[in-house]
Amino acid sequence: MGFFTKDTSGPTTPAPPALGPLSRDRVTAALDSRDMRYGIDDDGDVGGYWDGHLFYFFLMGQHEEYLQVRGRWNRKVGVDQLPAVLEIVNEWNASHLWPKGYVRAEDDVVGVYAEHTVDYEHGVADEQVDLQLACGISTGLQLFEHLDEAYPEQAAAAKAEQEQD
Template structure:
């Protein structure tokens, strides 16, 4: 039985006991104080945040990249990108107020169109078993199959530096996990000795 379930049962058992005969009624303030005291006793106190969420911007993402010693670039369209473990990732902000952060990675290889069905099966299996990243395949104009990893988060109310860092690391690391699985499934023939 989980920790929370045990605590809830213990609390419910104590709450169902016969009330003290001397207590006839409890006003709202006293009831609030009792509930607050119970929550502190059972769950502990919450620590006050030392930073407040602020809007995410390309400058904040670039600053995070610099702080973590990652190389990055801004392409001709003004999009921020970088290489992570030899794979290309972009960092987009979408929405009316640029409130949706998307970390999008591209697998560094392409596959023949004849493998499209099996790549789609791999992506569907990945998406069914994992929350991140969303995996999908696209067919380029040249007929080659391109695999993409994507983590998108709505940050309408902003993010603290710690939250932003966690989201960016999540996008990069889970995207790399997908690409590692692709590398394992489709080893690079030029990477092996003849």
């Protein structure tokens, strides 16, 4: 039998349960089930703060079949540090599966983002939505903690600012 040839002579396997389409309601239901706080902006995007870092949960694609968890590192690092931050994030990308990190200059500071994107063109189970949200947030926070180790003064300043709010 060839690799792509299906063997039809054996016992049949029951069909898997039908998967529903990805939706904002399913994303918010997953967040609600974990008692996570979030908001919905004027564009209808779901977002919230985890450890002081802003995360958004985007539905993308022609049929909103892609779920993207995108977080932004909440530290003020001068644009003069762009090459050093870029090196740290590139090393992360080379040694970790998730999340994809990227760096860009934003006026006078460095912006660092963590992204985790999954394609649900053929549908998704509620457990998968929950899993991918948890994966995107937790691995994004791991990247941000890794950066905090390289920039402890900026991390301390951001945490002190958070405590004042």
